[in-house]
Amino acid sequence: AQSVTQLGSHVSVSEGALVLLRCNYSSSVPPYLFWYVQYPNQGLQLLLKYTSAATLVKGINGFEAEFKKSETSFHLTKPSAHMSDAAEYFCAVSDRGSSASKIIFGSGTRLSIRP
Amino acid sequence: EPEVTQTPSHQVTQMGQEVILRCVPISNHLYFYWYRQILGQKVEFLVSFYNNEISEKSEIFDDQFSVERPDGSNFTLKIRSTKLEDSAMYFCASSLGPASSSDTQYFGPGTRLTVL
Numbered sequence: 001a002q003s004v005t006q007l008g009s010h011v012s013v014s015e016g017a018l019v020l021l022r023c024n025y026s027s028s029v030p031p032y033l034f035w036y037v038q039y040p041n042q043g044l045q046l047l048l049k050y051t052s053a054a055t056l057v058k059g060i061n062g063f064e065a066e067f068k069k070s071e072t073s074f075h076l077t078k079p080s081a082h083m084s085d086a087a088e089y090f091c092a093v094s095d096r097g098s099s100a101s102k103i104i105f106g107s108g109t110r111l112s113i114r115p
Numbered sequence: 116e117p118e119v120t121q122t123p124s125h126q127v128t129q130m131g132q133e134v135i136l137r138c139v140p141i142s143n144h145l146y147f148y149w150y151r152q153i154l155g156q157k158v159e160f161l162v163s164f165y166n167n168e169i170s171e172k173s174e175i176f177d178d179q180f181s182v183e184r185p186d187g188s189n190f191t192l193k194i195r196s197t198k199l200e201d202s203a204m205y206f207c208a209s210s211l212g213p214a215s216s217s218d219t220q221y222f223g224p225g226t227r228l229t230v231l
Contacts, residue, residue, distance in 0.1 A: 032217045043119075043206060044158070044222040051217040090158060094214040102148070102160035102171060103214055 002027045004091045006106035014114045019063075019078040021109045023091030026072065033074045034092040034103065035065055044090065050074060061085070086113045117141040119223035121207050127229045128197055136192045136226045138207030147190045148208040148220060149182065151175070158206065164190065165213070197230045204228075 007022040025031060033050040048059025055067045065076045074091060091106040120139045128134050140147050149161040162172045164182050181193045190209075194201055204225045212218035 032214070036222075043224040044208075046219050046221070049217065049219065094217070102163060102173070103220060104160065105150075105158040107157040 002031060002093050002095055002104050004033075004093050004104065004106040006089075006091050006109050008109055009107065010110045010112065012112040012114060013081050015083055016080050019076070019081045019085065019111065021076040021089050021091075021111065023065075023074045023076065023106060024072050025074060025091075025093050027093060027095070029095065030069070031093045031095060033065075033067060034094070035059065035063070035074075035076050036090045036092060036105075038088040038090065038108075040087070047076070047089075081111075081113050083113050083115070086111055117221075119207055119209055119221050121205075121223040121226050123226060124224065125227045125229070127231065130199055130230055131196050134194050134197055134228065136194075136205050136207075136228070138190045138192070138209075138223055139188050140190055140207065140209030141221055142188070144209035144211050144221075146170075146210045146213055146218075146220075147182075147184070148210075149192045150206045150208065150222075151203040152206065152225075153200075153203045161192075161205075163214075170213075194228075197228075199230050202228055202230045 003026045005024045035047040036044040048057045050057050050067045058064045063078045088108045090108050092103045094103045122137045147164040152158045162176045163170045179195050183191050206225045207223040208220040210218045210220045
């Protein structure tokens with residue numbers, strides 16, 4: 001069964017510092033991978049997705065993630081954090097080419113930005 | 116930009132009552148989903164819907180739950196007899212293609228259901 005594991009339920013960084021949110025996946029076949037962001041009292045917004053076109057995926061708001069098959073990882077990074085990046089971030093996976101139609105989410109990482 | 120909308124934003128109900136959560140997916144999308152997020156927990160898949168029938172459902176989606184696309188625009192989730200443990204944020208999502216095609220699922224802002 002597919003799953004994603006997000007390491008660290010809460011990450012705190014200073015404004016301007018590097019953001020690194022960790023995600024590892026488990027899948028018997030190459031998956032599709034996603035990062036979603038949830039701002040307070042809002043829905044889930046897609047940041048970026050990996051579909052095998054390129055291992056380094058660039059998303060909105062300056063975020064990017066790199067698919068590393070050897071490490072089964074899809075970590076999310078941003079070179080310089082802004083206060084507006086404070087939110088909950090979810091890594092997610094769906095099965096490539098199967099009849100399954102769901103996205104499986106990780107438990108989420110809350111990102112706090114210190115002034 | 117098109118978006119998924121959900122009503123109401125917050126629903127409070129008594130245990131045992133029926134509730135209907137409403138969603139308007141993006142107009143040209145063909146796949147529809149419901150997810151829920153119990154406070155402090157991960158987002159969980161409930162059900163997917165395509166071509167006027169359920170294509171997949173989770174173990175959570177028992178006989179108390181049903182979905183319907185009553186017209187060309189709305190997609191509803193009905194809980195027949197609510198339980199305390201149904202209290203959660205319910206998200207509707209839609210996509211042009213299935214999740215297996217990597218088509219993006221667009222999520223609505225959610226309905227917070229509180230069962231007293």
